Amino acid sequence: MVKFKIEVLNNMSYGTLSNMWENLITALNVNYEIKDMYLGDGLITKAAETEASIIRINENIDSIKLVMTNKESDALEFFKFGMEPISLN
Numbered sequence: 001m002v003k004f005k006i007e008v009l010n011n012m013s014y015g016t017l018s019n020m021w022e023n024l025i026t027a028l029n030v031n032y033e034i035k036d037m038y039l040g041d042g043l044i045t046k047a048a049e050t051e052a053s054i055i056r057i058n059e060n061i062d063s064i065k066l067v068m069t070n071k072e073s074d075a076l077e078f079f080k081f082g083m084e085p086i087s088l089n
Contacts, residue, residue: 001056009067017071021064028057 009017031054038047 001053001060003056004060004063006063006067009063010070012067014068014071017064017068021061021068024057024061024064028054028061031057 012020031050035047035050035054038044038050
């Protein structure tokens with residue numbers, strides 16, 4: 001899995017980011033199950049490879065949440081100054 005770039009994520013809609021976040025959470029849970037299976041079978045190398053994927057997925061989740069929070073903050077700033085709030089999408 002590649003590391004997501006913040007610059008690219010900034011150009012995506014809030015809805016797209018939300019969907020990506022949900023998909024990554026699902027992938028994260030599946031990878032935890034796979035890692036546990038490998039550990040149970042004594043496949044330490046495979047478990048370590050899966051752990052590397054888990055780390056990257058967590059990094060990408062953090063990046064997406066950062067961009068989503070920034071988009072939410074921008075929308076609230078418009079509201080704070082009495083302007084029509086912008087769409088998060």
